[in-house]
Amino acid sequence: MADNLNKHLSKLSKRGPHRVLVGDMNYAGIPGKIYTPAEGNGIPGVAFGHDWMKPIKYYHQTLRHLASWGIAVAAPNTETGFIPDHKGFASDLESAIQILGGVKLGSGAVTVSPGRLGIVGHGMGGGSAVLASANRDLVRAVGAIYPAKTSPSAIDAAFAAKAPGLIIGSSSLGLFESGEPAKLAANWAGDICYRESEKGNQQGFSEDTMFKLAVGIGRPQTGAQETVRGLLTGFLLHQLADEKKYKAFSEPDAEAKNVTSYFGEELQEHAFPKDTSPFAFLNEK
Numbered sequence: 001m002a003d004n005l006n007k008h009l010s011k012l013s014k015r016g017p018h019r020v021l022v023g024d025m026n027y028a029g030i031p032g033k034i035y036t037p038a039e040g041n042g043i044p045g046v047a048f049g050h051d052w053m054k055p056i057k058y059y060h061q062t063l064r065h066l067a068s069w070g071i072a073v074a075a076p077n078t079e080t081g082f083i084p085d086h087k088g089f090a091s092d093l094e095s096a097i098q099i100l101g102g103v104k105l106g107s108g109a110v111t112v113s114p115g116r117l118g119i120v121g122h123g124m125g126g127g128s129a130v131l132a133s134a135n136r137d138l139v140r141a142v143g144a145i146y147p148a149k150t151s152p153s154a155i156d157a158a159f160a161a162k163a164p165g166l167i168i169g170s171s172s173l174g175l176f177e178s179g180e181p182a183k184l185a186a187n188w189a190g191d192i193c194y195r196e197s198e199k200g201n202q203q204g205f206s207e208d209t210m211f212k213l214a215v216g217i218g219r220p221q222t223g224a225q226e227t228v229r230g231l232l233t234g235f236l237l238h239q240l241a242d243e244k245k246y247k248a249f250s251e252p253d254a255e256a257k258n259v260t261s262y263f264g265e266e267l268q269e270h271a272f273p274k275d276t277s278p279f280a281f282l283n284e285k
Helices: 006-012 056-068 086-102 124-133 154-160 181-186 209-215 222-239 244-250 264-271
Strands: 020-024 032-037 040-049 072-076 110-122 141-145 165-170 192-197 259-262
Touching: 006 222, 006 244, 020 056, 032 040, 032 056, 032 086, 040 056, 040 086, 040 124, 040 222, 056 072, 056 222, 072 086, 086 110, 086 124, 110 124, 110 222, 124 141, 124 154, 124 165, 124 181, 141 222, 154 181, 165 181, 165 222, 181 192, 181 264, 192 222, 222 244, 259 264
Parallel strands: 040 072, 040 110, 110 141, 141 165, 165 192
Antiparallel strands: 020 032, 032 072, 192 259
């Protein structure tokens, strides 16, 4: 029987118990911000990648949310222009987790364990997180929220992604949806959870609500944002902090309200419908 996430998801979708500190990454030579709990020794840490033309100021609540649950976050504010370098952004995400694992943070009361590092991102940042994690033993968990297409291809890079992954897709595509998250999940080399939000999409996750309302490209998706934050938080706490009570967040068939999970043959069929499957020729007579 599939595990039900709703009990813990309701809690993890809200702010956690830790006071949060915010600092600059500039001292390390990369523009960006670092969010950490006020104290903690050997805590988990993740690099966070933003979407196309969405600087990290549009993710303030999400980054504070992760830190409030005891996860340090380094968010490079690079490749924010019209024509970003996805490979370069992936390199910045790699540098960000190395920074987290190598220095004391906050007022010196926070250290991140080098064995508890992950990479997460939204849209373009989700695709770049996959690029950065391929064949990287340092990366212990990957989270891609509505991942977008990248060059080189994140879908191809997934064949070399060995860390446990959480991919969030949407069952209601937005106007400018630019990725194929189910295909990315289906290609994943390691353990993978693929979930689709019934009420959220790529355009709705960033926090530039007034801009989106002004140009008419989306309405607020507060509930969907909170749900996705909770799914990501539970997954990271299980994978990186080894919190057993959140084990269900790493189960491919786990269930939650307004969330659909695909796994196994069902995921393959969802990602590659019979008429478009790259293996369709095997069924031909």
